[in-house]
Amino acid sequence: MAVIYERVALIGMGLIASSMAHAMRRHGLVAHIAGYARSAETRAAALEIGFADSVYQSAAEAVQGADLVVLAVPVGAMAEVAAEIAPHLKPGATVTDVGSVKQAVIEAVAPHIPEGVEFVPGHPLAGTEHSGPYSGFATLFENRWWLLTPLEGSAPAPVARLRDLLEALGAKVDELDPEHHDLVLAVVSHTPHLIAYTMVGVADHMHRVSKSEVIKYSASGFRDFTRIAASDPTMWRDVFLTNKAATLDILGRFTEELFVLQRAIRMGDGEQLHAYFTRTRDIRRGIIDAGQDTDAPDFGRIKRD
Amino acid sequence: MAVIYERVALIGMGLIASSMAHAMRRHGLVAHIAGYARSAETRAAALEIGFADSVYQSAAEAVQGADLVVLAVPVGAMAEVAAEIAPHLKPGATVTDVGSVKQAVIEAVAPHIPEGVEFVPGHPLAGTEHSGPYSGFATLFENRWWLLTPLEGSAPAPVARLRDLLEALGAKVDELDPEHHDLVLAVVSHTPHLIAYTMVGVADHMHRVSKSEVIKYSASGFRDFTRIAASDPTMWRDVFLTNKAATLDILGRFTEELFVLQRAIRMGDGEQLHAYFTRTRDIRRGIIDAGQDTDAPDFGRIKRD
Numbered sequence: 001m002a003v004i005y006e007r008v009a010l011i012g013m014g015l016i017a018s019s020m021a022h023a024m025r026r027h028g029l030v031a032h033i034a035g036y037a038r039s040a041e042t043r044a045a046a047l048e049i050g051f052a053d054s055v056y057q058s059a060a061e062a063v064q065g066a067d068l069v070v071l072a073v074p075v076g077a078m079a080e081v082a083a084e085i086a087p088h089l090k091p092g093a094t095v096t097d098v099g100s101v102k103q104a105v106i107e108a109v110a111p112h113i114p115e116g117v118e119f120v121p122g123h124p125l126a127g128t129e130h131s132g133p134y135s136g137f138a139t140l141f142e143n144r145w146w147l148l149t150p151l152e153g154s155a156p157a158p159v160a161r162l163r164d165l166l167e168a169l170g171a172k173v174d175e176l177d178p179e180h181h182d183l184v185l186a187v188v189s190h191t192p193h194l195i196a197y198t199m200v201g202v203a204d205h206m207h208r209v210s211k212s213e214v215i216k217y218s219a220s221g222f223r224d225f226t227r228i229a230a231s232d233p234t235m236w237r238d239v240f241l242t243n244k245a246a247t248l249d250i251l252g253r254f255t256e257e258l259f260v261l262q263r264a265i266r267m268g269d270g271e272q273l274h275a276y277f278t279r280t281r282d283i284r285r286g287i288i289d290a291g292q293d294t295d296a297p298d299f300g301r302i303k304r305d
Numbered sequence: 306m307a308v309i310y311e312r313v314a315l316i317g318m319g320l321i322a323s324s325m326a327h328a329m330r331r332h333g334l335v336a337h338i339a340g341y342a343r344s345a346e347t348r349a350a351a352l353e354i355g356f357a358d359s360v361y362q363s364a365a366e367a368v369q370g371a372d373l374v375v376l377a378v379p380v381g382a383m384a385e386v387a388a389e390i391a392p393h394l395k396p397g398a399t400v401t402d403v404g405s406v407k408q409a410v411i412e413a414v415a416p417h418i419p420e421g422v423e424f425v426p427g428h429p430l431a432g433t434e435h436s437g438p439y440s441g442f443a444t445l446f447e448n449r450w451w452l453l454t455p456l457e458g459s460a461p462a463p464v465a466r467l468r469d470l471l472e473a474l475g476a477k478v479d480e481l482d483p484e485h486h487d488l489v490l491a492v493v494s495h496t497p498h499l500i501a502y503t504m505v506g507v508a509d510h511m512h513r514v515s516k517s518e519v520i521k522y523s524a525s526g527f528r529d530f531t532r533i534a535a536s537d538p539t540m541w542r543d544v545f546l547t548n549k550a551a552t553l554d555i556l557g558r559f560t561e562e563l564f565v566l567q568r569a570i571r572m573g574d575g576e577q578l579h580a581y582f583t584r585t586r587d588i589r590r591g592i593i594d595a596g597q598d599t600d601a602p603d604f605g606r607i608k609r610d
Binding site for chain 1: 381430434450452479485488489490492493494495496497498499500501502503504505506507508509510511513514516518519520521522523526527528529530531532533534535536538539541542543545546549552553555556558559560562563566567570571573575578579581582583584585586587588589590591592595598
């Protein structure tokens with residue numbers, strides 16, 4: 001494929017940024033990848049692994065001359081980074097981000113972006129429970145959604161060019177309103193993560209059930225929760241702090257609903273439980289039909305010989 | 306391997322029983338597999354797939370002459386089935402079950418078991434979100450735990466013989482007290498399932514977020530919940546109705562804990578969230594080290610080429 005951006009600067013080089021770098025290289029989409037990370041270990045890893053062509057001690061240096069700047073730091077660090085890079089952005093550059101929350105990132109970043117630079121907020125619905133520069137791989141975005149939430153009145157050309165890049169990484173691109181994005185993500189990602197963290201925490205606190213039994217007998221249900229609850233703590237702290245309203249809304253609904261089922265258990269209302277458990281099957285069917293997950297039993301984790 | 310039981314009767318022929326049949330055949334562990342299922346479709350499937358040598362219209366007929374009887378029906382159906390087969394059990398036979406709850410099954414089954422027949426309650430910690438006779442496969446139990454909760458004063462020889470069979474299926478066998486079993490399972494399986502059902506139900510009920518968006522953007526967190534929430538509704542209804550006390554206990558702890566995190570989000574207490582999310586990572590590490598799950602990112606669901 002043809003080069004889409006001459007020079008890309010990655011601010012933050014964890015799972016998402018390093019995967020972008022691997023994929024951009026593989027498909028020949030950029031001429032030069034510059035990188036910045038706060039930790040010296042991450043900067044050294046980026047050079048050692050080779051997904052960055054150059055790394056810098058500061059974000060301000062890394063963005064110089066970049067046609068595309070990707071903010072791939074935790075949501076809580078966006079404002080500071082944006083303020084730091086703003087005076088160094090190349091006229092005509094595009095800035096995007098990969099944060100899981102969009103309204104808070106827009107509030108943090110947009111005020112710093114100078115005239116002549118376009119900010120196109122984005123969020124790849126991709127990732128694994130692993131984090132750091134060594135966890136990245138080129139196929140992470142294949143067949144996954146990458147949501148863009150362009151600002152009102154933003155120029156169409158920079159959005160279209162970014163879209164070209166993301167599609168070339170294998171992603172499917174959709175545009176959403178930032179507020180709606182945050183609500184949808186609270187349902188499909190943020191609240192499920194909080195619940196998984198909580199359930200794993202409960203198990204950790206149980207005194208009558210020893211930790212070794214929890215681990216030993218974790219098959220069937222619980223181990224799926226532990227995978228989710230192994231995700232990056234800093235990233236998730238920032239998600240909950242910055243998507244507070246939507247998460248609390250969905251948590252409220254969740255608790256109400258849980259109490260209804262809890263009451264059905266207490267009252268021995270088998271019909272209500274059965275009806276509920278039957279309806280939820282349909283959603284799974286839809287996800288598989290939409291190609292968003294495998295129908296292989298247990299995610300194909302079990303070898304069927 | 307050598308034949309361990311001449312004749313085995315499977316009462317119920319869903320995922321677990323059909324997987325046992327496939328595995329017993331593959332390893333030559335039994336000479337004849339008789340089967341019973343309530344539905345004519347399942348009986349026909351067992352013969353068509355060929356995992357049963359003979360099928361019967363009633364459980365009473367199926368158990369005749371069997372050295373091992375496996376009760377593989379939902380927990381709520383155990384009492385009726387036990388009452389029906391009791392007069393037809395061969396002296397010296399062993400009866401086991403595969404129910405996810407042990408105290409309720411013992412109460413339902415043990416009173417019916419005649420003198421000279423041994424009842425050894427069991428529970429394989431294995432399964433997938435699929436159900437029915439076509440969902441079975443021979444390797445389902447490999448490297449999975451199979452928990453036995455022998456009754457007080459039960460003879461050691463029948464327990465040892467059943468253990469031999471289960472180990473020959475590839476399972477690791479542990480013996481537990483039934484009450485402790487039910488508590489451990491409430492933590493590692495029953496409560497996580499209820500929570501997953503609830504979260505999927507919440508998404509289903511959301512009006513502002515359309516169902517198509519929930520499905521479309523389900524990657525990262527939510528789709529894992531939908532897999533769990535696609536499990537057999539009848540089986541799970543019975544689990545919650547019969548493991549009521551332990552499930553309500555763990556649900557109470559879960560809700561308390563969730564409220565603590567919810568409050569931390571509302572108050573903006575990032576330190577508390579970060580500390581909590583860091584502790585839960587350790588449990589995941591333990592599960593992977595114990596060989597109970599894969600460390601492949603996203604369960605290996607993503608191709609890394």
